[in-house]
Amino acid sequence: MNNSIKVKRAERDLTQQDLAVQIGVSRQTINAIEKGKYDPSLPIAFKLAAVFKCRIEDLFTP
Amino acid sequence: MTQKNSLLIIGGSGLLVVTTINLIALAFGLPGSQLFTNSWLASWLAVYMVFIGFFFAGIGQSLMKRQTESDEGIIEPKFKRYSKRMIVAFLLYVIAIVASHFLLKLSDSTVWHALIALLPVTPCFLMLRAIQTLVKEMDELQLRIFMESCLFALGWTAIGCISIGFLQFYKVIPTFSIFWVFSAICMLFGIGSAMTHRRYQ
Known part of the structure; x- marks a missing residue:
């Protein structure tokens, strides 16, 4: 699954660590999600969408 | 900032300590200086495998950290707490192994022997608690x-146990202590952890 988390994170000038703290996961998890190595669960996807103030579909594309 | 890795530190320092103690034992001709032929040194080798497991798990963590973009030196507090708990438990484990070796000679009672033989098991409860706490966090x-990583360790240990079991059943190889199974699990968990971390880096 592709995602635009890295782009949206850069737009908001957030580090992986900043985002990880806001979501409540480890920095490695954010890194793995951004690289498409790991597809997050629905609760994490909702939290990411809430941080970036967008819909889940805007963040993740199949 | 220099990258720190608690698992690598535990594994590396553990291997160093155990090697030093074994070299001293060999140099001074302490009982059980013959590798593999004595249960005492065999138990040390089993301890080696546990630390090798930590070492590989640490390598896995390092591989993952290397790919992240910032604040590389940070270790999550939960891993710091886990490392401290495991270091204490391992120190107690090593002390208990050495102590039990000498305490066994104090009495010929079977009950005494059983109690002393099980002495190194008690710190294992601390290890179990540390792992359970980490998993929850x-x-x-x-x-x-x-x-x-657990599945990797379980799977390969199962295959190993079945293979060795058949070989022992047909007397191709001699029987040996079940004690090695736990050590093998630790080592395989470490290898599995390194491989799995690499997949998600």
């Missing part, structure tokens, strides 16, 4: 890596 990716 893991996020979903860390939990997934942990589960995949």
Whole structure:
């Protein structure tokens, strides 16, 4: 699954660590999600969408 | 900032300490200086495998950290707490192994021997508690890596046990202590952890 988390994170000038703290996961998890190595669960996807103030579909594309 | 890795530190320092103690034992001709032929040194070799497991798990963690973009030196507090608990438990384990070796000679009672022989098991409860606490605090990716590493260790240990069991049944190889199974699990968990971390880096 592709995602635009890295782009949206850069737009908001957030580090992986900043985002990880806001979501409540480890920095490695954010890194793995951004690289498409790991597809997050629905609760994490909702939290990411809430941080970036967008819909889940805007963040993740199949 | 210099990258720190608690698992690598535990594994590396553990291997160093155990090697030093074994070299001293060999140099001074302490009982059981013959590798593999004596249960005492065999138990030390089993301890080696446990630390090798930590070492590989640490390598896995390092591989993952290398790919992240910032604040590389940070270790999550939960891993710091886990490392401290494990270091204490391992120190007690090593002390208990050495102590039990000498305490066994104090009495010929079977009950005494049983109690002293089980002395090194008590710190294992602390290790179990440390692992349980860490698992409860893991996020979903860390939990997934942990589960995949466990599965790797369980699977290969099962295959190893069955293979060795058949070889022993047909007397191709001699029987040996079941004690090695736990050490093999630790070592395989470490290798599995390194491989799984690499997949998600």
